[in-house]
Amino acid sequence: LRWTDPISSADRYFKMFPQEKTPIWSNPCIDARHRTILPPAFNCSNFTLPNVLIVGPQKTGTTALGQFLSLHPNASTNLPVNDSFEELQFFGGKHYENGLEWYIDKFSPSSTVFEKSATYFDNTEAPIQVFTLIPNAKIVVVLYDPALRAYSWFQHIKAHNDSVALSVSTMDEVLEADDGPLKKLRSRCISGGRYVYHLDRWLEYFPSSQMVFVDGEMFKERPPIVMNKLIADLELPSFDYHNVLRFSPSKGFWCSLTKGKMNCLGKGKGRHYEPMSETLRTKLNKIFQPDNAALQKILQKLHLPMPKWLRSSLYNTK
Numbered sequence: 063l064r065w066t067d068p069i070s071s072a073d074r075y076f077k078m079f080p081q082e083k084t085p086i087w088s089n090p091c092i093d094a095r096h097r098t099i100l101p102p103a104f105n106c107s108n109f110t111l112p113n114v115l116i117v118g119p120q121k122t123g124t125t126a127l128g129q130f131l132s133l134h135p136n137a138s139t140n141l142p143v144n145d146s147f148e149e150l151q152f153f154g155g156k157h158y159e160n161g162l163e164w165y166i167d168k169f170s171p172s173s174t175v176f177e178k179s180a181t182y183f184d185n186t187e188a189p190i191q192v193f194t195l196i197p198n199a200k201i202v203v204v205l206y207d208p209a210l211r212a213y214s215w216f217q218h219i220k221a222h223n224d225s226v227a228l229s230v231s232t233m234d235e236v237l238e239a240d241d242g243p244l245k246k247l248r249s250r251c252i253s254g255g256r257y258v259y260h261l262d263r264w265l266e267y268f269p270s271s272q273m274v275f276v277d278g279e280m281f282k283e284r285p286p287i288v289m290n291k292l293i294a295d296l297e298l299p300s301f302d303y304h305n306v307l308r309f310s311p312s313k314g315f316w317c318s319l320t321k322g323k324m325n326c327l328g329k330g331k332g333r334h335y336e337p338m339s340e341t342l343r344t345k346l347n348k349i350f351q352p353d354n355a356a357l358q359k360i361l362q363k364l365h366l367p368m369p370k371w372l373r374s375s376l377y378n379t380k
């Protein structure tokens with residue numbers, strides 16, 4: 063062995079293993095080798111990491127789910143951040159490079175500490191990064207009809223003045239695209255709804271006992287029932303959500319009720335737009351048919367209930 067200085071040996075190493083250039087943070091308070099290299103200010107006795115992650119997908123009701131879960135007296139979440147739509151988007155995102163201290167700084171101790179970033183679900187790096195740091199965390203996934211999710215996503219980017227989305231009059235035109243920016247937009251609308259494709263990556267790391275599935279349609283329609291079940295799955299003390307959630311006729315969605323005051327999500331969540339046409343619904347059901355059939359198989363294998371939307375979308379594409 064020849065001695066070289068650390069910089070040139072690192073240079074050599076990363077030339078040989080370029081895929082390892084991004085660090086993978088593990089819990090330094092578990093691994094004694096890591097503890098010894100921590101800065102003195104880093105204190106393992108007040109080191110808080112989430113033990114529940116709501117990973118998405120986007121446009122399935124994750125914001126409302128996070129808001130409602132934080133009503134539970136034993137659950138706490140991260141401090142809000144200004145950028146990235148108030149989500150931390152740490153795993154698989156640009157903030158990962160800010161390091162562990164950036165992340166843990168956002169949490170305070172509680173029996174259940176959760177984080178919601180809907181970008182994690184379909185991010186290729188997120189499962190391994192989450193597992194390396196918080197291997198015992200429960201992973202919450204919302205399963206919402208992917209056809210409605212794709213339509214909601216299309217409305218979302220239109221509302222954000224995406225020029226490609228604004229260039230078409232209906233989403234049908236996006237589905238017909240076979241090249242150029244419209245094809246890219248088509249894949250952005252569709253890809254997040256390919257649930258099994260993304261789930262497989264999570265199940266590579268996490269046992270199914272740590273995965274918690276929420277039926278997104280039922281959540282939208284009857285959130286008190288879904289929340290009562292969710293907190294049981296998360297092993298939180300019982301807390302009756304019928305007392306803290308109310309349907310708001312003006313919003314058209316359920317809202318939280320604290321100290322007699324209704325608190326609904328902002329206008330970007332629960333938008334008002336034309337309902338999906340029957341022809342678009344048929345096209346989207348056909349696109350998602352193979353993924354939905356695979357999802358049905360996984361749920362059956364795990365002895366989990368089948369959402370109503372899944373049964374009817376498969377029935378309608380027979």
Ligand code: A3P
Nearest residue numbers: 120121122123124125126214315316331332333
């Ligand atoms: P739309 O705005 O298209 O209706 P996310 O928070 O994951 O981005 O999901 C946004 C979607 O959550 C909304 O999409 C809406 O349909 C759904 N949702 C479910 N429950 C809601 C609630 N109580 N308030 C607002 N939106 C809710």
